[in-house]
Amino acid sequence: MTTETLTKNGDAPTATHPKTIGYVHLGCPKNLVDTETMLGKLGSAGHRIVGDESQADVVLVNTCSFIDSAQQESVQNLVRLAEDGKKVIITGCLSQKYQSELLDLIPEAHAVVGTGDLDKIVEVVNRVDRGERVISVTQDPTYLLTDDSERMHVTMGSYVYLKIAEGCDYRCSFCIIPSMRGDFRSRSLSSIVDSARRLAEQGVPEVILVGQDTTSWGKDLTDGHRLPDLLRALNDIESLQWIRFMYAYPNLVSDDLLTAMAECDKVVNYLDCPLQHMHPDTLKRMRRPVMDHVAFAQRVRQAVPNVKLRTGLIVGFPGETEAEFEFLLDAVERIRFDRLGVFEYSDVAGAHSQSLENKVDAQEISRRRHAVMTAQHRIASQLNQAMRGQTIDVVVESVDPATGRLTGRSQWDAPEIDNLVIVQLNEGQSALPGQIVPVTVTTTGPYDLYGQLA
Missing domain, CATH: 3.80.30.20 (tm_1862 like domain)
Structure with a gap:
């Protein structure tokens, strides 16, 4: 295998040999946007995207290195996938930070893509398919997402x-x-x-x-x-x-x-x-x-x-x-x-x-x-x-059909990091994910609220 630095490409490339591509997303919501953007480009180029990396030929790992624990999680995932025999393409902050060192640390990795090179992901996969080891890292990133019409929303819901x-x-x-x-x-x-x-x-x-x-x-x-x-x-x-x-x-x-x-x-x-x-x-x-x-x-x-x-x-x-x-x-x-x-x-x-x-x-x-x-x-x-007795708007995140338990968020709660609103639906009541419904708060915990449909 050879290691080469990828140069800027003109027109958007297509897949030379379509692959089944899995992904592992690590880090913040901003990183998630990058993951979905790259998956969208790969899908548009003709590759098949799967949520289960065990079914994939190539696995895209979008890493985080903001703090040590995030960096350790990224490395652990990379080693695990390499041991499973997957063709691993490392992207994200860890790639930008360590660049070619990652290929030395994880010999099974096939490519390193920096934060300023997301638009080159299709060409990187093509080169990996040809047997190359690729380093595509712009030293001073200037990439800016200006059109996300191709973006693949793997988490789109509420x-x-x-x-x-x-x-x-x-x-x-x-x-x-x-x-x-x-x-x-x-x-x-x-x-x-x-x-x-x-x-x-x-x-x-x-x-x-x-x-x-x-x-x-x-x-x-x-x-x-x-x-x-x-x-x-x-x-x-x-x-x-x-x-x-x-x-x-x-x-x-x-x-x-x-x-x-x-x-x-x-x-x-x-x-x-x-x-x-x-x-x-x-x-x-x-x-x-x-x-x-x-x-x-x-x-x-x-x-x-x-x-x-x-x-x-x-x-x-x-x-x-x-x-x-x-x-x-x-x-x-x-x-x-x-x-x-x-x-x-x-x-x-x-x-x-x-x-x-x-x-x-x-x-x-x-x-x-x-x-x-x-x-x-x-x-x-x-x-x-102080919220008890108030009726608030709640966006539905999920509904368990077996138990009738609705989980949602108020306008005062961002996903994943803030509180939840839990509602036990009564017989005949229903709600769909993404729907905004009125809920009267009946009970409160230290963080979450509990209520019933108003």
Whole structure:
């Protein structure tokens, strides 16, 4: 076998010898969009896509390396598939980060495709079929999805993720995303609206806007459009029901953005804004914006009626003193986030924070995470109890025909990471996945709600 670097190709290639292609998706929703985009291109080229990789000739593994645990999961999956004798094509962040090293680590792997080379996936498969080992990694990724009409929606149900931008211009000290995804670049407003309209016409009730930094959308476009303009344009799509955006950067949550959220009836009253920490000194070491987070939360809640706030925090960051942690914990108590995720800090190879001194002991990091989650458990329980007796709209995720148990989400809950609404259907009642139904909340848990159809 030979190892060659793939050069840019012109017209979209077709399959020289159609294969059965399986896939393993790892990582975040943004990575899922990439997986579905590559599968769509391969399907359009004539390959057969299967959900069971055991039936496949070639397996596409879209990897994640954001944190060590994600990287380990990626490697474990690669080794497992290689041992099963599959032709493995490695894509995603792990490919961009380690490139040819992956072929040395996993001799059975046949190709490595970087984050900037997704549009070359058909040609890569053709070359693998010819017996080559291929490295297709652009050092400074500039690829941007502009037309997802070929995308194969392997998860389409009550929602679809819609990537509106790629890359990031921020340089948080714990993150290596810019080195793997490149600088920030926006899709055009028209291409996003066209994609959303097509999804709505196919019956998708909710589109979820994703990107490394959604609130920077439009800053590099020449037409002057920014995220509030995009939300207003999407709100005009008649058959679309819910619009959600994730990963807001705190100092870019402008008054105009909050006004758009309040005015657009299809934009859910939900703001996902990972703050990472609260203490100014910790934030400076993280290279994150320093701000008054209590005042920030108050401003959001005053501007958007009935809004619920979600954030993500990191505990145990290098140099985090007990006083800094207590400051964080006090802020959590004062702000009372509706949704909260807490991550234990771990070094990421290549990140600036890896070189910082005064690392926090692993056991102490776990204690701090437990303390925050204990506080949040109490806060979430109290907030949920206030929901009893309310009738809310719920999008149906699934219905178990054997038990009549309906599982869904409210507008205040993003898929996979937030709470669920559980309904026991009575005789004669029915609902379909993707349908939005009214539910009266009768019982609450610390996170999930329970109710009956109204």
